[in-house]
Amino acid sequence: HHQHGYPPMKRGLDEVWEGGEHGTPTDDSRRIPTVHRLRLPPAPPVVGVQHCPKLMLMHTSQEAHRVEWARSGETPDAPWVPVGSELFYTPTLADVGCVLRITITPLSVDGTDLGLPGAARTTPAVLREFGPRAVRQLVRSTVPPPTGAASVARVLSYNIMSQSTATPEFHRHCPPWALRWELRWRALRLQLVDELAADIVCLQEVDAVAYEREVEPAMHAAGFVGTLACRRTRRGFAPHGCATFHRHARFEVARHRAAALADALDAETCRGLSQEIIDEARVRGTVVVLTALRLRCLDGHATESEHRAPIRGLCVANTHLHWDPRLPALKALQAELLCRALEAFRAEVSEADGSEAWPVVLGGDLNSTPDYRSDDPESFVVHDRPQASGVYELLRTRTLPPSHPHHPLHFVPLGPMRAPGMPEPQGHATTQQHPLLEPRPLSHGLELESSYKQALGCEPAYTNYTPSFKGTLDYIFVEKSFLCAEYVLALPDEAELESHTALPSCVHPSDHLPVLAHLVSEFLTTRKSRKQ
Numbered sequence: 001h002h003q004h005g006y007p008p009m010k011r012g013l014d015e016v017w018e019g020g021e022h023g024t025p026t027d028d029s030r031r032i033p034t035v036h037r038l039r040l041p042p043a044p045p046v047v048g049v050q051h052c053p054k055l056m057l058m059h060t061s062q063e064a065h066r067v068e069w070a071r072s073g074e075t076p077d078a079p080w081v082p083v084g085s086e087l088f089y090t091p092t093l094a095d096v097g098c099v100l101r102i103t104i105t106p107l108s109v110d111g112t113d114l115g116l117p118g119a120a121r122t123t124p125a126v127l128r129e130f131g132p133r134a135v136r137q138l139v140r141s142t143v144p145p146p147t148g149a150a151s152v153a154r155v156l157s158y159n160i161m162s163q164s165t166a167t168p169e170f171h172r173h174c175p176p177w178a179l180r181w182e183l184r185w186r187a188l189r190l191q192l193v194d195e196l197a198a199d200i201v202c203l204q205e206v207d208a209v210a211y212e213r214e215v216e217p218a219m220h221a222a223g224f225v226g227t228l229a230c231r232r233t234r235r236g237f238a239p240h241g242c243a244t245f246h247r248h249a250r251f252e253v254a255r256h257r258a259a260a261l262a263d264a265l266d267a268e269t270c271r272g273l274s275q276e277i278i279d280e281a282r283v284r285g286t287v288v289v290l291t292a293l294r295l296r297c298l299d300g301h302a303t304e305s306e307h308r309a310p311i312r313g314l315c316v317a318n319t320h321l322h323w324d325p326r327l328p329a330l331k332a333l334q335a336e337l338l339c340r341a342l343e344a345f346r347a348e349v350s351e352a353d354g355s356e357a358w359p360v361v362l363g364g365d366l367n368s369t370p371d372y373r374s375d376d377p378e379s380f381v382v383h384d385r386p387q388a389s390g391v392y393e394l395l396r397t398r399t400l401p402p403s404h405p406h407h408p409l410h411f412v413p414l415g416p417m418r419a420p421g422m423p424e425p426q427g428h429a430t431t432q433q434h435p436l437l438e439p440r441p442l443s444h445g446l447e448l449e450s451s452y453k454q455a456l457g458c459e460p461a462y463t464n465y466t467p468s469f470k471g472t473l474d475y476i477f478v479e480k481s482f483l484c485a486e487y488v489l490a491l492p493d494e495a496e497l498e499s500h501t502a503l504p505s506c507v508h509p510s511d512h513l514p515v516l517a518h519l520v521s522e523f524l525t526t527r528k529s530r531k532q
Contacts, residue, residue, distance in 0.1 A: 031059045032059060033057060033058070033060035033064065033106035033107065033114065033116060034057065034106060034116075035057060035065075035104050035118065036056045037054065037055065037056040038054070038055055038102075038104055038119045038121055039053060039054040039121075040053050040121050041053075041175075042175075043175040043506060044123065044124040044127050045089075045091045045100055045127070046126070046127045046130075046177060046183060047091050047092060047093055047095070047096060047126065047127070047128050047129075049090065049177045049180065050089070050090045051091065051123070052087075053087060053102060055087060060106055060107065060108060060109050061109050064110075065104050065106050066104070066105040066107060066113065066118075067085050067086060067087050067103070067104060068082060068084075068085060068102070068103045068105075069084035069085070069102050070083060070101050070103070071083050071098040071099065072099040072100075072101070083095065089102070095126040096126050096127070096128045097125055097126065098126055099122050099123060099124070100123040101120055101121070101122045101123075102120065102123075103118050103120040104118050104120075106118065129183075129186050129187055130186070130187040130506055130507055130508075130509060131506050133492070133496075133507050133508065134493070134496055136489055136492065137489075137490050138487040138488070138516075138518065139487060139489075139490045140455075141454070141456070141485055141487065142456060142457055143454075145522075146484070146522035147522070148522055149484070149486070149521055149522045150520060150522075150524040151518065152295075152311065152314070152483060152519045152520060152521050153199040153200050153250065153314065153519050154197065154199045154200070154517070154519070155198060155199070155200045155202070155316075155361055155451075155516065155517050155519060156192075156200070156201045156202065156514055156515070156516045157202040157203075157204075157318075157364060157365075157474055157475070157476050157514070157515050157516075158192075158203055158204070159203075159205050159320070159365040159464075159511075160184075160205055160509070160510050161509070161511050161512065162205040162206075162240040163181050163184075163210065163240075164207070164239060165205075165511075166181070166504070167179060173467055173502055173505075174500075174502075174504050174505055174506070177506075178505065178509070181207075181210065183509075184504075184509040185215075185509075187508075188509050189214075189218050191509075192222075196514065196516055199246065199247045199250050199251070200244070200247070200314070201219070201224065201243075201244070201245040202244055202318035202363035202364060203215075203242065203245070203318075204242050204318070204319075204364060206228055206240055206241060207239055208228065208230055208237075208239055208240060208241065211228045215243065216228075216243075224245040224246065224248065225245065225246060225248050226243055226245035226246070227243065227258070228241055228242070228243040229242055229258030229287045229289045231284075231287050231320075232285030238285075241320075242287060242288075242289045242318045242320055243289070243318075244289045244316060244318045246291070246293050250296055251296060251314075252293070252294050253291060253292070253293060253294075254292040254293065254294040254313055254349060254353065255290075255291075255292040255349050257345060259288060259290065259341055260287050261286045261287070261337040261341065262282040262285070262286075262337070265281065269336065269337065269340060271438065271440060272438050272439045272440040273333070274408070274411060277329060277330060277333060277408045280327070280413065281333055281337070284330070284334075286321060286322060288317050288318065288341055288342070289317070289318040289319070290316070290317055291316045291318075292313060292314075292315050292346075293313050293314050293315075294312060294313035295311065295312065295313050295314075310355075310357045310523045310524070311357045311359060311482060311523050311524055312353055312355050312358055313358055314358065314359060314360075314361050315342065315345060315346045315358050315360045315361070316360075316362075316363070317338065317342045317361070317362045317364070318363055318364055319366075321334050321338075321365070321366045321367045321391065322334060323367050325367075326414060328390055328391075328405075329407060329411035329412075330408075331366070331367060331390065331391050331406075332391055332394055332400055332404075332407060332408065333408050333442070335390070335391040335394050335395060338362075339394075339395070340444060342362065342446065343445055343446060346358055346360060357482075357523065359481075359482030359483050359521075360448070360477075360478070361476065361477070361483070361519070362395075362475070362477040362478075363475070363476045363477075364474070364475065365474050366392075366473060367473050368389045368391035368392055369473065370388060370389065370459045370472055371389060389406060390404055390406025390442075391406070394442050395448050395450075395477055396448060396453075398443060398445065398448075399441050400441055400442040400443075401441045402439040402440070402441060408442070409439050446479060447479055448477040448480065449477065449478060449480040450477055451477070451478055451485035451488060451515075451517035451519070452475070452476070452517070454480065454484055455488045455517070460515070462491065463491070463512055463515055464503070464512050464513075465494075465497050465503045466502045466511055467501065467502045473512070474512055474513070474514075475515065476516075476517045478517070478519060482521055482523060483519045484519070484520060484521070485517040485519055485520075486519070486520045488516065489514065489516035489517075491513055492508075492513065
């Protein structure tokens with residue numbers, strides 16, 4: 001070995017350099033195999049996710065090395081336990097809570113162990129799942145519920161983020177491992193099945209493949225029955241959609257329908273609208289999942305005979321309105337079509353059941369903030385206060401006048417792609433641009449209120465928290481003449497979210513946060529009808 005500049009077996013590097021002039025290494029001695037670089041991913045190792053070091057060797061083949069993975073013992077003095085001998089290592093449940101150490105020993109080109117010193121690195125403690133989240137508390141309503149009100153259901157709405165957008169290109173701040181579906185699903189399942197304990201679950205951006213393989217089987221095993229509807233596209237159906245689940249022990253399905261919002265476009269709804277926005281609404285293919293859920297029991301007691309509740313069940317709508325913030329008028333029209341479809345569905349259910357006591361619950365990602373100021377950098381102010389966004393005002397007040405800047409009268413179609421820095425078209429369309437016969441206010445007949453507004457007097461500061469946008473887009477609306485929110489789920493502190501830059505993160509598996517409301521009604525404990 002001396003003639004090639006390699007030291008004898010089990011000898012130190014100092015002995016190799018003894019023959020060099022003036023105590024410096026000879027030219028041959030500079031060819032000693034060396035670990036030039038060994039880097040581990042900065043994120044903690046996670047069970048089931050391959051941990052991939054970056055390795056560079058000098059003066060030998062890149063494959064000429066020996067690897068030893070070991071985990072720390074149960075006590076600081078305990079010996080390290082060997083766990084692997086390949087460069088890439090996938091932690092197991094036995095590694096949870098332990099530190100991992102990788103040691104790389106360089107070898108000669110022919111694989112001979114020359115007794116050279118290696119390089120070692122250690123990881124943070126291995127995680128079993130996503131990092132622990134702060135416990136989110138149920139916050140009691142600031143307005144006491146009516147005397148004698150009883151629990152109806154705990155309703156959850158959650159955009160779980162389609163895997164098609166769970167990529168490093170979309171979320172550069174998030175560790176790539178935290179975007180993998182198998183890890184995200186384990187965290188999502190923990191929330192849906194174990195932590196939030198909802199009776200009705202409205203999910204958005206549920207991938208069809210994941211629904212069949214993981215989501216539906218897991219929810220079914222937990223006692224839920226569900227259905228998925230995907231948005232229509234020009235080429236068929238989108239790969240993800242809205243899924244609604246209900247707890248089988250609490251409800252049974254009386255009627256179900258999944259419909260495109262554009263199906264509600266008729267002569268009445270099209271009156272006064274431009275052909276451009278009608279075409280836009282039809283192209284988008286946004287769907288709503290409508291489910292009539294009949295109450296099976298009330299607080300553990302059957303609802304039969306003299307104890308039958310005046311509320312026979314709930315008409316639940318689950319939807320995901322169009323995302324583009326440049327098209328608020330389109331979203332306002334979609335909100336009207338949504339309410340019209342929900343009204344028609346409730347009428348069918350009431351007629352078949354012979355009772356009007358089927359209050360409405362609407363959950364979903366409406367892609368609209370509560371106020372117009374958050375939707376547009378140029379705020380629209382009325383009497384020194386920001387005006388509500390078109391969708392929010394329409395849902396809560398049952399009307400949206402043509403004067404509102406989000407009314408379809410002011411729809412401006414998106415033009416062709418513009419060069420960076422060029423402004424979007426400004427101003428509002430006029431009746432000359434869109435020959436409207438008779439501009440009409442958008443309207444519906446439902447008495448809706450946001451559950452968070454009902455309980456807390458205001459909406460959350462955010463339900464979507466990304467590097468470029470922070471605001472409330474997700475809601476649970478209820479028919480306020482029947483239902484009220486006794487509790488709502490508190491949102492995480494901003495400091496917790498900022499500690500990971502934004503959503504998603506290695507703590508939160510989606511770019512949205514779940515919203516939840518515990519609904520009660522006084523009409524469950526009295527035999528009087530709503531009209532009485």
